[in-house]
Amino acid sequence: MKNSILTCSIILTFLGCSNNKKSDSMIDTKTEAINEKVDSLLSKMTIEEKVGQMNQYNGFWDVTGPSPKDGSAKTKYEHLRKGWVGSMLNVRGTENVKEVQRIAVEETRLGIPLIIGFDVIHGYKTLAPIPLAEAASWDLEVIEKSARVAATEAAASGINWTFAPMVDISRDPRWGRVMEGAGEDPYLGSKIAKARVKGFQGNDLSDDTTIAACAKHFAAYGFSEAGKEYNTVDIGTSTLHNMVLPPFKAAVEAGVKTFMNSFNELNGVPVTGSSFLQRDILKGKWGFDGFVVSDWASINEMISWGHAKDKKEAAKIAATAGSDMDMEGYVYVEELANLVKNGIVKEAILDDAVRRILTVKFELGLFDAPYKYCNEENEKNNIGNKEHHDAVLDVAKKSIVLLKNENKILPLKKKGQKIVLIGDLADDKNSPLGSWRLGSDDNTAVSILEGMKKYSENNLIFKKGVELTKDPVSFTSEININTTDESGIDEAVKAAKSADVIVMVLGEHSFQSGEGRSRTEIGLPGLQQKLLESVYNANKNIVLVLTNGRPLTIEWADKNIPAIVEGWQLGSQTGNAIAQVLYGDYNPSGKLPMTFPRNIGQIPIYYNYKNTGRPNRESHVFWSHYIDSPNTPLYPFGYGLSYTTFKYDNLKVHNGENFSTEDTIKISVTITNTGDYDGKEVAQLYIRDLVGSITRPVRELKGFEMVALKKGESKEIVFNLTKKELGFYNSDGNYVIEAGDFEVYVGGNSATKIQGKFTLN
Numbered sequence: 074m075k076n077s078i079l080t081c082s083i084i085l086t087f088l089g090c091s092n093n094k095k096s097d098s099m100i101d102t103k104t105e106a107i108n109e110k111v112d113s114l115l116s117k118m119t120i121e122e123k124v125g126q127m128n129q130y131n132g133f134w135d136v137t138g139p140s141p142k143d144g145s146a147k148t149k150y151e152h153l154r155k156g157w158v159g160s161m162l163n164v165r166g167t168e169n170v171k172e173v174q175r176i177a178v179e180e181t182r183l184g185i186p187l188i189i190g191f192d193v194i195h196g197y198k199t200l201a202p203i204p205l206a207e208a209a210s211w212d213l214e215v216i217e218k219s220a221r222v223a224a225t226e227a228a229a230s231g232i233n234w235t236f237a238p239m240v241d242i243s244r245d246p247r248w249g250r251v252m253e254g255a256g257e258d259p260y261l262g263s264k265i266a267k268a269r270v271k272g273f274q275g276n277d278l279s280d281d282t283t284i285a286a287c288a289k290h291f292a293a294y295g296f297s298e299a300g301k302e303y304n305t306v307d308i309g310t311s312t313l314h315n316m317v318l319p320p321f322k323a324a325v326e327a328g329v330k331t332f333m334n335s336f337n338e339l340n341g342v343p344v345t346g347s348s349f350l351q352r353d354i355l356k357g358k359w360g361f362d363g364f365v366v367s368d369w370a371s372i373n374e375m376i377s378w379g380h381a382k383d384k385k386e387a388a389k390i391a392a393t394a395g396s397d398m399d400m401e402g403y404v405y406v407e408e409l410a411n412l413v414k415n416g417i418v419k420e421a422i423l424d425d426a427v428r429r430i431l432t433v434k435f436e437l438g439l440f441d442a443p444y445k446y447c448n449e450e451n452e453k454n455n456i457g458n459k460e461h462h463d464a465v466l467d468v469a470k471k472s473i474v475l476l477k478n479e480n481k482i483l484p485l486k487k488k489g490q491k492i493v494l495i496g497d498l499a500d501d502k503n504s505p506l507g508s509w510r511l512g513s514d515d516n517t518a519v520s521i522l523e524g525m526k527k528y529s530e531n532n533l534i535f536k537k538g539v540e541l542t543k544d545p546v547s548f549t550s551e552i553n554i555n556t557t558d559e560s561g562i563d564e565a566v567k568a569a570k571s572a573d574v575i576v577m578v579l580g581e582h583s584f585q586s587g588e589g590r591s592r593t594e595i596g597l598p599g600l601q602q603k604l605l606e607s608v609y610n611a612n613k614n615i616v617l618v619l620t621n622g623r624p625l626t627i628e629w630a631d632k633n634i635p636a637i638v639e640g641w642q643l644g645s646q647t648g649n650a651i652a653q654v655l656y657g658d659y660n661p662s663g664k665l666p667m668t669f670p671r672n673i674g675q676i677p678i679y680y681n682y683k684n685t686g687r688p689n690r691e692s693h694v695f696w697s698h699y700i701d702s703p704n705t706p707l708y709p710f711g712y713g714l715s716y717t718t719f720k721y722d723n724l725k726v727h728n729g730e731n732f733s734t735e736d737t738i739k740i741s742v743t744i745t746n747t748g749d750y751d752g753k754e755v756a757q758l759y760i761r762d763l764v765g766s767i768t769r770p771v772r773e774l775k776g777f778e779m780v781a782l783k784k785g786e787s788k789e790i791v792f793n794l795t796k797k798e799l800g801f802y803n804s805d806g807n808y809v810i811e812a813g814d815f816e817v818y819v820g821g822n823s824a825t826k827i828q829g830k831f832t833l834n
């Protein structure tokens with residue numbers, strides 16, 4: 074075991090990092106003025122009005138959780154008029170928002186405006202790629218821009234608070250919500266969390282195109298056992314502090330205004346009732362001064378979990394633990410005032426929660442101009458405009474990952490090739506929109522069929538092969554891929570026989586991933602595998618375009634199909650983005666933000682695993698492995714090809730090999746474009762801390778850079794490692810750096826073998 078050095082100073086440094094932990098001298102006059110206004114308002118409020126601020130109701134139209142109670146609309150209007158509602162979600166459109174805001178501002182005793190929340194997850198009306206896909210761009214600038222576009226459109230529709238970004242790390246592709254996060258890695262996840270918060274909130278929250286962001290779901294929701302939605306989470310302190318919490322901390326550092334807790338329990342305590350997470354870590358150690366909203370009725374759910382015996386107890390536990398606002402749970406509004414009056418919950422708890430909520434409302438400028446987000450002109454001009462479509466197309470093409478390209482089958486030729494396009498998902502204008510698209514209109518994406526027609530002069534032949542079940546595709550409906558009707562397969566095979574190239578678009582419909590959509594099999598659903606194999610038997614010249622919200626198990630395709638493109642669900646501009654990549658107008662540059670397993674049995678599989686005590690095949694049987702599958706994944710984290718090729722060499726650790734923990738360690742590498750096209754490469758740097766008081770992963774991403782290289786061009790790139798990258802959190806959640814030997818790896822994915830080393834003394 075190594076010595077722990079620098080523990081205390083590092084803890085202090087890291088506490089000091091939080092943007093929100095302002096020292097007295099940093100509190101600017103604007104903040105002071107807001108504090109005064111909040112205090113003055115708070116002093117006028119009754120207990121019921123305070124509880125009202127902590128109460129959030131769903132609107133009257135869209136539903137994003139179990140249906141609200143019958144007759145609740147009447148109650149909601151009554152409560153609005155009494156000042157018992159602080160926020161609404163799923164109310165959108167300037168007219169609708171104005172209606173509820175007018176009641177809050179003009180009909181209640183104190184006229185406190187509502188904060189209006191909505192799930193603006195990857196766009197409002199103009200949709201960008203699903204977040205997992207965007208993460209595959211590794212391009213923080215375009216990710217920030219995408220959130221900016223989303224905020225501008227949402228703000229123009231009356232919304233001033235998004236329930237995004239979801240920063241849950243997950244290693245389990247069975248979990249449907251991996252589509253909504255940034256994948257498996259806390260370093261990449263933290264960078265993306267910051268970019269998204271910046272994009273939503275901009276530099277000035279009072280601007281009428283910026284909205285408050287919400288880091289969710291605090292915490293560990295992504296570690297649901299067996300990938301089953303809303304399930305138990307049981308993880309150790311090392312995983313919690315090193316894998317789960319860093320992106321949340323990054324969001325705090327980026328100044329995120331709100332947090333959402335979660336449906337899961339963590340080691341026996343539902344997180345909605347966790348003082349450890351919400352009071353000790355978030356509001357204590359990290360100094361977060363925004364507010365925490367519960368997830369949809371997650372306060373009530375503590376009763377089903379068996380953590381609270383009734384609503385009264387649930388209200389007490391949640392409020393005491395630091396859940397400041399109750400989303401559509403009716404628990405606070407029904408129980409909290411009496412709990413305070415009976416001395417069971419301290420009024421100071423209400424004051425703290427309300428102070429946080431009012432502060433955000435002041436910062437948004439809602440007290441000065443409660444209807445600022447209800448400008449009909451903005452609604453007309455700022456939603457769905459060309460600039461926004463251009464921006465989402467840009468991020469969409471950058472999110473595509475080339476997984477395989479044998480015999481240079483890609484890019485396709487724009488002329489003179491007989492291309493047969495197969496797969497009903499290619500003709501679908503709905504699935505590309507992803508599963509979070511309440512603000513958008515159904516069937517508005519550019520389909521892949523449309524995109525491919527537009528970008529080439531080829532005579533494109535299209536065959537569905539296997540038809541999608543065309544259920545009414547609404548947010549709550551079930552969608553399936555045909556599992557019984559094989560009648561279209563023969564026709565697809567016939568057409569494929571005479572093709573130069575076949576493009577097959579297969580995968581999941583977007584309603585097969587997302588919340589409540591966990592799967593136990595993650596291959597191609599329905600008859601699509603059969604379709605793929607049947608076409609392959611007739612003509613092997615296939616480009617498989619995957620469209621999906623999670624990593625899929627496609628081992629057969631990887632072995633047999635010459636080209637595979639990961640096309641996710643890319644939002645409104647899907648077809649144009651895919652066509653630009655297939656025809657070579659854009660040379661793919663995406664890299665996987667999540668490992669692709671070979672089979673379900675390997676899950677959870679991730680690149681930053683521990684070595685184990687028996688990592689190598691020194692004995693025939695007794696080593697850490699499966700007897701029926703390799704340990705390696707199908708595609709590792711960080712993996713993605715280009716139409717060109719890149720060579721990495723000359724990795725140098727500058728200034729010797731011995732460093733102190735205060736040093737900045739400079740590492741450089743030369744990258745050369747050795748192929749036939751100009752291209753972009755995401756160069757990645759990983760470290761391995763060889764010996765730790767808590768065992769360290771075999772690889773940890775600690776830097777990346779996007780490098781554009783012309784054909785034949787070389788560039789040296791430099792990474793700097795500092796104590797921010799070299800340490801880890803111990804079991805107490807304290808950041809430590811330990812002396813000892815490190816390996817460093819640079820390359821185009823997490824399995825790179827290009828290696829250097831250094832020692833920390």
Ligand code: BGC
Pocket residue numbers: 137138162192236289368369588
């Ligand atoms: C989800 C949240 C979402 C909320 C409001 C919940 O079911 O877990 O992520 O923000 O609904 O729609």
